[in-house]
Structures are given as C-alpha cells and as structure tokens.
Amino acid sequence: MDSVQVNRAHWDERASAHAASRGYNIQGFLDDPEYLSEVVRFDRPRLGDVRGLRTVHLQCHIGTDTLSLHRLGAQVTGLDFSPASLAEARELARRAGADIGYVESEVYGALDVLEAGAFDLVYTGVGALCWLPDIRRWAETVSVLLRPGGRLFIREGHPTMWAVDETRKDGLIALEFPYFERPDPLVWDEGGSYVDTDGVQFTNTVSHSFNHGLGEIVTALLGAGLDLTMLEEHDSCPWDFYPGATVEDEQGEHRLAERPERLPLTYTLQARKRNV
Template structure:
C-alpha cells in the first residue's frame, strides 16, 4: 500500500552501497506515473504488450498462481489475469501500484525485487513473469535469481522477456538516421550508469522532479549464469527481432505496438525470452 514500509534489500555489491540508487529509482518511477497513466503509449490493450510467442511459451495460465515482478502500473499484469491466472504484482514504486489498483481483482504488493521473498511472504507461485526493461534496474543479478528461485514451487518456472543487450548498445549516428552503430556497453562490468534527464519513454510532458535514476547493464551470459547459480534449469531461450515501440525511424510496424527493422537491415536480436524451471 502507498507509504507502507517494506524490508530493504541488502545494500552492497562489490563493496558499493547501492541503497541510495534504489531510492532514487523509486522516486523517479513515482514521478513517471501520472505521465504514463495519461499517455497514449499505455492506452494500448494490455495483451498488446505480449508477442504471440509469449503466450505459447507460457502455456495455459487458467488457475495458475503468477507473480509479475517489477509490474509498474500493471499493464501486463492485467493481461495475465485476463488469461485466467491468479496474479500478484510486485513493484518498488508505491505510486505505480496506486495506479494499478484502479483495476480491481489483482493483488499488488509494494516491495523491492531484491527482497521479493520477504515482501510476498509464504506464498509460492507457478510462474514468475518479468522483463521488458526490468533487469536494467536490478544491481545484483545473483541475488535477483535467488529471489526468483525462492518464489517458485518445484517444477514451476520463471518466464523472462527482456530487451536484448544488443539493443542497449545501439544508437543512431546523428548525421545519418538510417545507420545504426555501437554506442554503449553490452557487458555490465563498468558498474551503475547514472542518468539525469527529463525524458520518459512514453509520450506526454517531461519529468519535472526526481529526474535522476540508475541503470545496470547485464549481458545474456550474466543473466543465464545467475539463474543457473540459483539452481534453475534453462529449458528455452529465444532471440527475436521485434520490440513493442518504434525506436528508430524506418522501423516497420508488424502488429499493435510491435516494430522490427526493415528488410534491408541486418537481422539482429532486439529482445530475448527465456524459461527457467525450478527442479
């Protein structure tokens, strides 16, 4: 509930205290909420944010207990519930959850994903769902993977759908809007990236407060290694060429908000999906 205190996640990794960074991210996401709620971006039907292969990979959700980690204002959370699942959403931002609760029938819990097991209590789940811009806000992947494993019932699975690390490396050459070039890190060993800006990824006005936030880059190998280290077994990994918004001019709309690079562009992965099972 808004204003309720929750257990703080451990605050250090590699000797660096990141508690203040997580609090900055919390304030930043709180500030984004009124912009996102009023945006055309989030006016899409909740199911529009799912690629067709996601439903195939998830299987029949009717009667399943599903937790959506880092659920923001609950768009994908609602789509999961529409498939018949009993859904719980967890998010760091109390303002996000207040907006999400405008649609009844879903349980929302205020908490840090790095302390998800404590925040959610004794309940265990058939599916942990997360991704689409979530992992860049996770500073400690081994701890994150431990939390995921701790939330799952034996034989059940994590389904992670994330923007591919390749996507984060690409930027536009300013003098040539048709050419992509490597601009940023793929690997995440440089530590946190501090951002201070008024931009948020939806349409609408700029942020007027809490403009500072922190991201962490994670290569695909780092993600998989963390999950294996937590005792999960990888049984699916797919790389896909579409993202749910038009990042670059010249991208081709496929369905709903989904876009891909044009036919004459290189075939590169822009997203990936993986399923990892708890034995």
C-alpha cells in the same frame, strides 16, 4: 547517489503520466474485458496455459501486464518498488473488476513480503532487468519464490540493444555502452519517457541502469537451480528504440527498417526450477 532512491523517484513521477498515455491504453482495458497488453499478447503462444497458476509479476509498474495475466486465468500478485505505480495498478484493477493483489518492495526484498516457494510462475515484462545491479541476486530471488517445478517467464530487451547508441542520426549501429554487467550504473539525464506523455515536464530526470549479458543471465539462472527450457531472440521490440531507423508493424512491434536481421532487440526466456 543511491540507485534505488534515484530510480524510485524517476518512476513515481512518471506513473500517472504513463497511466494517461496512449501507449499504455488504459481505456482499452476498461472498454474490452478481453483486451491484453501488447507485451503479453506477443508472447501468448509461448506463455501457454496459465489458468489457476499462482503467479507473481515482478516489477509490475502500473499493472497492465499484470491485469493481462489475470485475464488469462492466472492468480496474480504484482510487486513494484514505486508506490505511485502501485496506486495506478490498484486503480486499474479496481476499475476493471479484477481481483489482483499488489505489494510494495524492491525485487531483492521480495521475500520480505511474499512467501518462499509459493508460486507456480514468476513473470517479468520488457524493460525490467536493466534497473537491477546484480543479476545473480535476481536469479536467486526468483528461485526462492518458485515452488519446485515452477517456472520463470520473461521477455526483455536484448543486452545488445541496450548497448547501442540510439541517438546517432546516421542510422549506423554503434555499440557505445557496456554489454556486460558492471558494478557502477550508467547514469542518464533525460526529460522524457519511452511513451508519449503529451508534453509533461518531469523534474526527476536522472535514472540509473545496468546491463547484463545474455550469458550472464542464463548462467545466473542455472546457478540458482533453474534449467533453461526456452530462449528465443527477436528482431523487434514494443517501442521505437531507434527513432528514424525503425518501422512499426501491425502488432505495434518496432524493428530496423533496413536489414533487421542484423540486431536482436528482445528475447523471450523460460526456465524451470529443479525438483531436487
């Protein structure tokens, strides 16, 4: 099975359910013109001033983080391979009165629809890299999109977390799945989603994912001409990754209920493209 086709069908089917979900809180964006997504809000102190920056949000899904960057003053373009997700993103932007452009493409085909060297900032949110089979190709794409001196900013699920078997009922942390990148995908068959979709029954239940070690990610960026300027690991993530073993804080972040210092759940990374 082709992973791109499998995953596109998976995301196309979930786009409208995600837009209707309380987890994405579309109504909050429409009610409050200053409302930001939890993902962008978490990293706002690290993100810095993005006003006026030409920004591309890779793997933007239904556009809540994209709209949040726009509200912080960035000139944003969103890119995603799911036409159904882009339809929801465009509708959110329209209803919010936000001037955001969206383009349909896989990440690896971004240069077919976007101009090389045109961006001050490449942004990627949580839960994106795991759908890409080749982290080096991703880093090369990011580098070509950026102008010299431009930066990449990403918050992502930690590869150690992706390797954990979260279905265990005993609360033990067991590393069951690959930490390092492998050529063959992990194949999942799951009927639900990571946010509450009010009992929607999905038919495209199969998805393919790929893990990438933290060293592999950093090495890929260095090899593509970017220099690391920040790498911060977090003991929390914005969803309940291990039901029954986590607690939620007032910001909507989840961490292990017992000794959360044992496990990194997400990380924030920033890198700048070299001037030469």
